[in-house]
Amino acid sequence: AAGVIQSPRHLIKEKRETATLKCYPIPRHDTVYWYQQGPGQDPQFLISFYEKMQSDKGSIPDRFSAQQFSDYHSELNMSSLELGDSALYFCASSLPPREKLFFGSGTQLSVL
Amino acid sequence: AQKITQTQPGMFVQEKEAVTLDCTYDTSDQSYGLFWYKQPSSGEMIFLIYQGSYDEQNATEGRYSLNFQKARKSANLVISASQLGDSAMYFCAMREDSNYQLIWGAGTKLIIKP
Numbered sequence: 677a678a679g680v681i682q683s684p685r686h687l688i689k690e691k692r693e694t695a696t697l698k699c700y701p702i703p704r705h706d707t708v709y710w711y712q713q714g715p716g717q718d719p720q721f722l723i724s725f726y727e728k729m730q731s732d733k734g735s736i737p738d739r740f741s742a743q744q745f746s747d748y749h750s751e752l753n754m755s756s757l758e759l760g761d762s763a764l765y766f767c768a769s770s771l772p773p774r775e776k777l778f779f780g781s782g783t784q785l786s787v788l
Numbered sequence: 789a790q791k792i793t794q795t796q797p798g799m800f801v802q803e804k805e806a807v808t809l810d811c812t813y814d815t816s817d818q819s820y821g822l823f824w825y826k827q828p829s830s831g832e833m834i835f836l837i838y839q840g841s842y843d844e845q846n847a848t849e850g851r852y853s854l855n856f857q858k859a860r861k862s863a864n865l866v867i868s869a870s871q872l873g874d875s876a877m878y879f880c881a882m883r884e885d886s887n888y889q890l891i892w893g894a895g896t897k898l899i900i901k902p
Contacts, residue, residue, distance in 0.1 A: 776835055779825070779834075781832040782832060786832065
């Protein structure tokens with residue numbers, strides 16, 4: 677069965693650079709979520725989209741933005757990267773009634 | 789205040805034994821869902837089991853079952869006949885139906901000993 681696909685799997689950037697993370701949800705899933713997980717931490721909710729519109733916003737910094745496109749894939753754009761942005765970034769998708777939230781394998785971002 | 793509490797930072801269990809991972813939650817919503825995820829050292833987040841607040845029966849998925857005690861606000865994960873591959877971090881999470889977010893516990897690191 678198709679799963680949530682995230683790319684790239686690993687990304688190395690320098691401070692003040694920009695990064696774009698991509699997420700392809702499970703087919704027919706209408707909701708996409710982005711989470712950030714620092715080393716040894718639980719995931720922190722960043723933002724979610726339902727039917728291509730932002731549905732909820734968490735602790736997403738102003739330097740980050742995200743959108744969901746007409747094919748339901750989503751991109752997380754990160755600018756002016758800081759060392760503290762180094763983390764595992766997960767995308768997840770779900771369908772109503774949202775009983776199952778499936779995660780991608782994550783993108784490991786390292787900011788040097 | 790913590791909404792999801794996992795009191796066991798780490799556990800060692802002998803292979804083939806059953807394991808219970810604790811999770812208590814706090815919410816004033818009537819409608820909510822409880823999730824358990826497994827995160828192996830490779831990093832991916834694997835969905836294990838889901839329990840809705842209105843579900844009368846405890847959820848089961850293969851070797852995983854959720855011991856849901858609504859009055860106590862607990863949602864413990866039970867893994868029967870543990871295997872070496874069960875060694876991982878386990879997260880309990882809750883979604884209140886009033887929003888789209890998952891609220892996570894701090895996780896329990898489970899190590900299965902041969």
